[in-house]
């Protein structure tokens with residue numbers, strides 16, 4: 069189980085300065101959701117999506133947020149106010165070494181591997197990924213993963229170390 073808020077917080081510290089250096093806002097919406105996933109791979113996926121969002125946005129910013137759906141899943145969304153992806157490229161952006169036609173001069177570096185890796189990591193985790201985009205308006209990538217229902221009581225009352233009940237003190241470092 070992964071507390072999504074913790075993942076979001078670490079991404080905020082990774083990207084706030086990077087975005088600010090380009091004059092962009094990076095906004096992270098608070099979330100209390102817990103999800104069933106691998107925390108490291110999830111971070112890698114979101115790092116790729118957010119770095120793309122920052123890279124392909126000239127003004128405005130990027131928003132990271134999560135929405136809990138009624139069917140027991142969470143949609144994580146990375147939205148930007150960037151250059152967008154032309155419809156003709158929608159089918160191919162997840163392919164290896166595929167870069168947008170229109171981005172060459174503005175963003176000369178990049179191999180076109182980020183989204184190919186993102187797709188593989190999402191598939192390995194069993195998470196669905198998709199996006200919607202409009203040229204000159206922006207892009208939203210969405211990753212859908214299973215929600216873990218956590219009893220709020222359990223959260224509020226952190227588990228007492230077992231040792232204490234045996235009369236032993238626990239050493240914490």
Ligand code: ATP
Pocket residue numbers: 120121124148150151152153161162166167168169171177178179180181182183184207
């Ligand atoms: P790399 O990630 O290997 O450094 P890259 O960013 O070009 O290079 P991908 O992350 O796979 O490669 O993205 C593929 C292409 O999809 C990009 O070249 C760009 O044209 C388009 N793209 C991806 N994300 C966005 C976005 N948020 N806004 C606009 N275009 C995007």
Ligand code: MG
Pocket residue numbers: 116119120178181182183
């Ligand atoms: Mg990329």
